[in-house]
Amino acid sequence: MSYKAPRGTTDILPEDAKKWQWVEETIKQVCNKFHYEEIRTPVFEHTEVFQRGVGNTTDIVQKEMYTFEDRGGRSITLRPEGTAPVVRSFVEHKLHGLANQPTKLYYFAEMFRYERPQKGRMRQLNQFGVEVLGSADPAVDAEVIDLAMTCYQEMGLTSLKLVINSLGDKESRENHRQALIAHFTPHKHELCSDCQTRLQNNPLRVLDCKQDRDHPAMQTAPSILDYLNEESEAYFEQVKDYLDNIGIPYEIDKNLVRGLDYYNHTAFEIMSEAEGFGAITTLAGGGRYNGLVEELGGPNTPGIGFAMGLERLLMALEAENQVIPVDRSLEAYVVAVDEQAQKEAVMLVSKLRKHGVQADKDYLGRKMKGQFKAADRYAAKYVLIIGENELEEQTITVKEMSTGEQATVAKDQIIDVMKEKCVGGREHE
Structure with a gap:
């Protein structure tokens, strides 16, 4: 099914x-x-x-x-x-x-x-x-x-x-109601079945009928403005x-x-x-x-x-060809090269999110090349790389995807750096 x-x-x-x-x-x-x-x-x-x-x-x-x-x-x-x-x-x-x-x-x-x-x-x-x-x-x-x-x-x-x-x-509507009944009653059987019922129960609704809108009686119907x-x-x-x-x-x-x-x-x-x-x-x-x-x-x-x-x-x-300003980009994508780096990546993504940075990482076990392709598909503004050198030196490599520029940032400073780049950037927009 x-x-x-x-x-x-x-x-x-x-x-x-x-x-x-x-x-x-x-x-x-x-x-x-x-x-x-x-x-x-x-x-x-x-x-x-x-x-x-x-x-x-x-x-x-x-x-x-x-x-x-x-x-x-x-x-x-x-x-x-x-x-x-x-x-x-x-x-x-x-x-x-x-x-x-x-x-x-x-x-x-x-x-x-x-x-x-x-x-x-x-x-x-x-x-x-x-x-x-x-x-x-x-x-x-x-x-x-x-x-x-x-x-x-x-x-x-x-x-x-x-x-x-x-x-x-209420008074104006009642006077108009009686005028509508008197106007449409001679044409009652020319109207749709709904309007025939409306004529007694709610004649004002006859004027709103889509099926009978072109009936000549519609054009000459009494106006509420004449009964105010x-x-x-x-x-x-x-x-x-x-x-x-x-x-x-x-x-x-x-x-x-x-x-x-x-x-x-x-x-x-x-x-x-x-x-x-x-x-x-x-x-x-x-x-x-x-x-x-x-x-x-x-x-x-x-x-x-x-x-x-x-x-x-x-x-x-x-x-009207109005383009809705929707930002589909991701602020930060964390790339990890091995199992130890993956553990660091999980902690880093969590910390970034808690400090207001939009962040994500790979969850499909992709190789490094595949992770970079994923970052491209997400239109990531920054890719944060955790490799062997970064693990050894307690650093994170930050790559700005629009320019290709890279910088090495100490692990204990990465949150402040990314907050300034992302959260601070949003506040100044």
Whole structure:
């Protein structure tokens, strides 16, 4: 039998893992500048967290969740998205009671969705996300968008488009909901089966349908912007003003609704306009979700957040020909000529590592020539040679591979010398 990774999943091999590490580290640095802190939640939750938090009428809950019953008869779901688990944790640990508010959080997490796999969209996917809980200030909406845009810009992406919309408050949404039902009902039987169901349960989702996007009724559908009450309209104007003030260009898309039930007021997506990126251009999406904390048993607490797919981010970097600065070289490779030298090599490698030097050695019993070839394959910056003369004279020969220059270093000084060359060199980069 040939064993392969399950459909919709992939292995991230060491060469690519370095790219992921660079992406994640770059994002963490941005989060630190914005004063956001990391949170980690379980990979699975009680199913009710997503049913209540995401919404029973969404495609995620109805079609895409990996749900199973555990041995105790409890319904468990592998997390399909990150907001509901973070809000559940916020409520459970009473983070709303902390003195410093709002609570600003970020996460890196694997998500699981049962959908048709395609390039950049897997059944096991990786997301970075941000959640801000405890503030209804429209300036926070602008800050969250700014953080997302900054992440992309820090990695060199330029072909970006930000689209925004307002979904309004509860009153505005209800008025818009009734207008959508009245608009689409005469065309109900022309729509896909999903939209026929959505029309009664969640008509806003009809606007997000990929199958019926070219139906004439879509082009004439009533816009939420025409149903915003005075308060919602003022809120949206403030968000746009803040974006203007900090210099973030945007377009307004009246049909942008997002796919989850908990959104209200600000909704946004960031898209790639890079040539050859693909038909699905969305890189990140999010919005405000006042009311979600209450749905999961907490106090009245406003919130806003977004999630970006890391697979799609890497695709965008490739589409814009951005070279990820990954250093695949090894700092020090220790070459030993015989059994006694091997014992010294083991001790030397261990000491180098403990003092911050990246080091390795041969473990396959290669001859000296083979060890030098291995050092070349690892792109070692320095080769430390322990031969008969070195054993006798208590020295180490240090060869700088880029220049071929060699120096003899006393055994008791080798750690200090290599720390200066490697650790000191990193600090001055």
